[in-house]
Structures are given as structure tokens and as C-alpha cells.
Amino acid sequence: MYSSVCSGAVNGMASYIASVEVDVSRGLPGFDMVGKLSNEVKEAKERIKVALKNCGIDIPPVKITVNISPADISKSGVGFDLPIAMGILTSLGQIPKENIEDILIIGELGLMGDVKPVSGVLPIVIKAKEEGKRGCILPVGNIKEASYVKGIDVIPVTDMCEAVSILQNRELLRTMVCEMSDYVSDDKYSEDIPDYSDVVGQESCIRAATVAAAGFHHMLITGPPGAGKTMIAKRIRSIMQPLDEAESLEVSTIYSISGMLNEERPYITVRPFIQPHHTATRVTLAGGGMYPRPGAMSLAHKGVLFLDEFPEFSRECIEVLREPLEEKKIQLSRGKATYTYPADFMLVAAANPCPCGHYPDRNQCNCSDGMIARYRSRISGPVKDRIDIIVSASRIDADRMIGSKRNENKRNISSEILREDVRRALNKQQTRYSGTNIRYNSEIPSGHIDEYCALMGEEKEYMKDVYDAMELTARSYHKILKVARTIADLDDDDEIRIKHLAEAVSYRGGL
16 A cells, blocks of 8 residues: 655755655565665664554564655655654554645654654745645654744654554644644743953954944954953854844754754844864865755854954865855755855954964064964965954053953943944944845945945045055955945944045954
8 A cells, every 4th residue: 555745854955845655565574765865764664663663553564665755865864754654554554644645744763652853844844834734743842943933733742652643533633733832932042142341451343343243244353362352252242133033034944954953942043153163174164064064154144153263274264265255155066966055144253463473572472474474374365355354452451451440341331332333333224225135234236336335525535545555456445335334324424434434444454
């Protein structure tokens, strides 16, 4: 007897509906599975046989053939366990066929028949809703995650016996759907983000961070060890605006595919902050692997990617940033498939001025000119050209650190005050770019620079002198204008003036 069960899976960043076809026939007993399956999918037959036995369900000696289509897409993961088991029971006549129609089923089986949560549920449920499915049977551990998708019924199961009971009884199926509201949670996962009031001094760096947050500009902080570069970078989220509903769903989908959502954090509501170690590989940053998964750049989508000790990253890792910084996405080719990952992140990097970190203080720095040049050349010109703001953090003097000015920042600078400044600047951008695909000043296309970053006569002459004196590229010139546009927004000024341009130019220093 033949049956077909609807399931789903993820291929790269794309989710798709899979059909689990099961045929049970007389003949030499066996259990064959086809459909371009990975090892963990093939191993499902052993988990299913033992789980059925331990749940008290006897399978007669029959020939079982399972095909998971579409057969031209590689299948990976353990989410096919439960739909295969339900397909076998349907083919054996223990579950009515009409009860599984338009019901998507996902779940991993333990040997005792317990249904375990799987990764990638959120985008699969979204896809099921788009395909017009009437409901989904999911592991109870994935229910909070799936409950954020409105307009489709989701049914939680804790073990295979419960799933069988629900599918055998159509009335029970309706009852379980009606009770789904019990699983919907309004709890928000929160993080304790440190405040800028903790930073001693470094007002110029905090100002640069505020400009970066207000326009979603990439930023590089240089300076000696212990100057507070990392402290400033880790606090930038505290002044950024929270994710809106659409952004939360987009970011949560990435984390779901990566298996990084759970019952304690079923949804991403705060902007990500990803800090890979400087020994990270290109795959760690960009994603990929045998079964492609998002990398650090995608996990930082709509948030911050912080690269501490920036020049210590391998040249391969630094250069892989080039296209994502411009295109806001990553395209990877693997065999016959091409995977596209979102990578709309704010790059915040920190770097020492030399290998020992103390240049230009020659009382402490013994690095030769050649050593310094080689160290700085690890960050190539094209990468630096893509960074909007480069600012230096200086050593804190004794009076600021332990003297009477110790608490000056706590009185004058706090994340709450700066966050309000950022909010006002973003509101101006939202009004300015209404009806377009532009959200931040950093995203202004080159063809619209003259429209949104128009300069008057005096300002044009100033930028002509700057362009020649600094030997700017077209990209760096546009970045100065975009940063100046953000600075003007922070000043609540509709026009870009020389003072705004001068501050933006000051952020074009380099290593």
C-alpha cells in the first residue's frame, strides 16, 4: 500500500516542501530509502524501527520503500524521522490517509519514541503557510519558535504515540489545534548589554560609534592595547534601535536554520552581536561546508560583526569581506548548487597601530618601519576603502582614569541619551527614504548621491580640495558624503554643511 506524507527541509537558506512517499508491499522483508539522502537521513530507518518497537507498534515482515522527493535536492538533517514513521503506519492502514492530507510533519525520533526538536523549523513553517497547508505537527521543543508564524495551525507532540493518536482521531486533531494558544508565548529573550557610561574618556570614539549606529556605517577603531577599543565596540548595540517585526523574523530564520533557537530563546528580538576569534577560517565567516550553513557574517545580519585584532585575521578572511560589505549578501557555489546567504551587517573592527601596539610612542614601541608597514598592509586598500569610519582611541591619562574626572562620562554620556539621538536621526532617514528600498544613509546608491547628499557652492569647493588633497577614490568620496549626511541628521539639519563634511573627513584616517 502506498502513502505520501508532507514534510519540509532547508537547503542552504531556502526552505522547501518535501514529499515522503512510502510503499509497503509483500516480499522479502527490507527497508530501503532513496532520494539523494545524507548519512543522518539514511540512519533514520534504524531509529524508526526501534522507536516503533519500543512504542508497542508491531511492523509485519514486509518490504518498505521510502522515497523523499524532490529527488534532485540533497537531503540532510534528522527531521524526516517522524514523517517516515507516520508514512509507514499510514501505508499499513493504521492511520487514515485523509487525516494526513495537507498536514506537514517534522521531528527527530529517539529510540524510546520521543520526538526531539530539529533545526530550521521556522522557515519550513513559513513555507508550509505559503503552500496552503492547513497545519503542522512539530516537536514540542519547536512550538514556541513556530508560534510566531501567524495564519497556520501548529500541533505539538512529545512522542510518537501522541502523534499516532492525533492522526488516528480527526476530532482530536481539531482539539489539539484549538489548544495551540497555550503554547504561544509573549516572553522576549533579552540580553544585558553594557552601557557607554562605563567607558572612561574616549569621547571622540563614542561620537564616531554614535554616527555609525545612526547610519549603519562600518567602523574601524585603532589604538594601543587597553585604550577601550573593545569596550566601545561591545556597547554599540546599546544605542542601536531594536529590530522591527520583519527584521526579527528575518534574523530568527537564519538562527533557526543554524540550530541556534531553543525554548529559552525561540525568537531573536535584539540585534545580533557576533565576535569570531581571529583564528577563524573563511568558512566560519562566510558560511558553507559539506552541508552549507550560515557563517558569522550571516549570523550578524541586521546586527554587528565585531572583528577584534583585525590585522591578526588571515588575509583570506579579511578579503572575503569585500563583496558582503557592498552587496549585503554572500553567494557560494558548491558543485551544481549556488547558495545565497543574507549578510547585511555593520562591521566594527578594532586594530592595534603596530605589532606591539604602542606606535607612535617610540619610548615603548621597538617595531621597525618595515614591521609596521607589513602589519598595516594585512588590511588591504580595497577593504579599508569599504569602511566608512576610522577613528583612533588614545591612551587614557591618569587624571581621567583615577583622578577627579573619573566619573565625567557617567554624568555626560550614557547609552540612553545616545540612543535617543540615534532614534531621531533614524526617523529623519525613514521620512527621507519613504517609498524607496533605502533604510539607512549608508545604503544610498551612487546614482542617488546628488539627490540625497546635495552640496551647496561652498561645500562643493571644500570637497574638491579634500578630494585632491587626500587622493580619494570615488567610493571613499561617496562614503564621506553619506557619513556627513548622518552627522547632519544627528544635528537635525536638513542641509550638509562644512562642519558636517569636516567631521566626516576626519573619519577617513587610516592605519
